[in-house]
Amino acid sequence: MLKSTKLFSSLGFYDIIYKNNGEVKMKKIFDGFIELYKKYEEIINYLLTGGIATVISLGVKYGLLFTVLDAKNPIQLQISVIISWLAAVVFAYITNRKFVFKSKNNNVKEEMIKFFSARIATLAMEAVLMWFFVTLLKMDSDMQVVIWVIITQGLVIVGNYILSKLFVFKDKGNNK
Numbered sequence: 543m544l545k546s547t548k549l550f551s552s553l554g555f556y557d558i559i560y561k562n563n564g565e566v567k568m569k570k571i572f573d574g575f576i577e578l579y580k581k582y583e584e585i586i587n588y589l590l591t592g593g594i595a596t597v598i599s600l601g602v603k604y605g606l607l608f609t610v611l612d613a614k615n616p617i618q619l620q621i622s623v624i625i626s627w628l629a630a631v632v633f634a635y636i637t638n639r640k641f642v643f644k645s646k647n648n649n650v651k652e653e654m655i656k657f658f659s660a661r662i663a664t665l666a667m668e669a670v671l672m673w674f675f676v677t678l679l680k681m682d683s684d685m686q687v688v689i690w691v692i693i694t695q696g697l698v699i700v701g702n703y704i705l706s707k708l709f710v711f712k713d714k715g716n717n718k
Contacts, residue, residue, distance in 0.1 A: 584643070588638070588642045591633075591634065592634065592699065592702075594633070598629055598633050602626040602630075603623065603626035606622040606626070607622050631657075631658060631661050634661070638657070638710075639653070643707065645711050647713060653710060656710040657706065660702065660705035660709055660710055664702050664705065667697065668697070671690070671693075672691075676690055
C-alpha cells in the first residue's frame, strides 16, 4: 500500500510517496521550483547573470593586480578597476539582452549606449553615496564601510534593474 503526503503543497514541493518498506520516492520535487522560476524568471535570471558579472569583475581585477599591474600604484589600481568594470558591463549587457530581457531590438548600438549610460549613472550614484556617508559624514570605521558598501550595492542592483527594464530594454518585443 502506498501512502502519499505533500509538504509545502501550496507551492507544489515534495509530493512524497512512501512505500511499505520505508523507501521514499520523491515525485515532482522540482515542480514548485519550476513554477516559481517561471513566475519570477526575469528577476531570477537578472540576479544569476549579475552574480556571474560580479565574479567576472573580481576575476579580471584580481587577475590584473596579481599579474601585470601593481595595486600599490594608484594609477594601475584604477586601471584594473576600469578594465574589470568594462568586462563586467559588457558581459552584463550581452546576458541581460539575451537571457533576462530577451531583447529583439535590431539597433544594438543604441541599446548598448543606453545600457552603458544607465550603468555609468548607477556607478556615479554609488560613488556619491559612498563619498557622502563614508568621507563627508566620517562613517568610516571598518564596520560602517562594510554596511555602506552593502547598502549601496543593493541600491545599485535595484537601480540597474529598473533602468534596464524601463529605459534600456523597454521595447524588448519590437524589432526596430
